Amino acid sequence: MSYRFIELSVTDQVAWLTMNRPDVHNAFDDHMIAELLDALAAVDRNDxxxxxxxxxxxxNFSAGADLSWMRSMADKNYDENVADATELSRLMQRLDELSKPSIALVQGAAFGGAVGxxxxxxxxxxxxxxxxCLSEVKIGLIPAVISPYVMRAMGTRQAxxxxxxxxxxDASVAQQFGLVHEVVDNLDQAAERxxxxxxxxxPAAVSAAKQLIKDLDQQPLDEQTRRTTIERIAEIRVSDEGQEGLSAFLEKRTPNWKQG
Incomplete structure (x- = not known):
């Protein structure tokens, strides 16, 4: 897919996914959502x-939903709105479940879906x-699709x-509530670090750790959960990268996945 509203580049094992509609504060519509979905799928497949x-x-990072897009949704029936919201939900899920670690760099305003x-x-x-700003109720809507992710990040009480x-x-409040990890002077320098x-x-351990976090999130600490953690550590220990990492540690050398 050729992109109109986003940019995707890969440099030194890093994928840079950039929303590129500055004239509308990077607000997203169905076309931009489709492009983001395609780009994330490409990133996930790229070893x-x-x-x-x-x-x-x-x-601005993003103003959330595009006004013209929202106007068009007002003219659609229930089934059409379900189909439309499904694509936004797929975007949030695909980003959330990406097998590689992800970093968001937020400048200016992040409203509505951008918080998601x-x-x-x-x-x-x-x-x-x-x-x-979770601004949806101002215009008679609710932050429904993004709510599970926002509530998980901020906690139910603050949400x-x-x-x-x-x-x-502001950013300091967002950090206090857990939505943001760090407030920095220079986003690029912080990202490089x-x-x-x-x-x-x-790489394999990071991917496995992400899957482990997903599987255990909000689960009770019962026998099944304990069994899951036992099996996951056993699996990673006998894997190629697990063996390499342990060998490198014991032999006081750099593991083979590190650059340089």
């Missing part, structure tokens, strides 16, 4: 990619001037306030 960075061009994108990434970094009030909150950290780790 040369070990980290994804999600970012945007312009002054940040919540779906493994790490979210924000500039000090960034701001966030109740900001999903109901539609208050705007994290990328270096990710690239130093076993």
């Amino acid at each position: 040369d990619v070990r980290v994804l960075v999600l970012r945007s061009n312009g002054n 994108l940040a919540a779906c990434c493994d790490v979210a970094l924000a500039e000090a001037g960034a701001s966030f 109740r306030r900001y999903m109901l009030s539609a208050e705007r909150f 994290l990328i270096k950290q990710f690239l130093g780790n076993s």
Whole structure:
């Protein structure tokens, strides 16, 4: 697929996925969602990619849903709206379940669905001037599709306030609530530091750890959960990268997945 509203490039095992509609503050519509879905699928399939960075061009990360797109949805019937929302839901799920670690770089405003994108990434970094808003109730809607991811990131208590009030909150508050991991002066420098950290780790182990987190999230600490963790560590220990990592550690050498 050729892209109109996003850019995708791969450099040194890092996929840079950039939302590129600065004229509308990177608001997304059905076309941009389709492009993002395609790009994420390509990243997941590409064995040369070990980290994804999600970012945007312009002054703002994303204003959320495009106004023209929302107007068109108002003219659609229930079934058409279900089909439309399904694609946005698929986007959130695909980003959330990506097999490679993901980093969101947030500048300026992140409104509505853009908060969901940040919540779906493994790490979210924000500039000090960034701001966030779950603004849907202001126009008679609800942040339904993104709500599971936002509530998981912020916690139910804080989500109740900001999903109901539609208050705007700054990056420091977002960090306090867990939506953002770090507030930084320079997004690119902070991203490079994290990328270096990710690239130093076993690709197979990182992917397995992501799957483990997904499978255990919100599960009771019962016998089945314990059994799952026992089996997962046994599987990774006998894998090729598990064997290489242990050997490298014991032999005091660099494992073969590290660059340089």
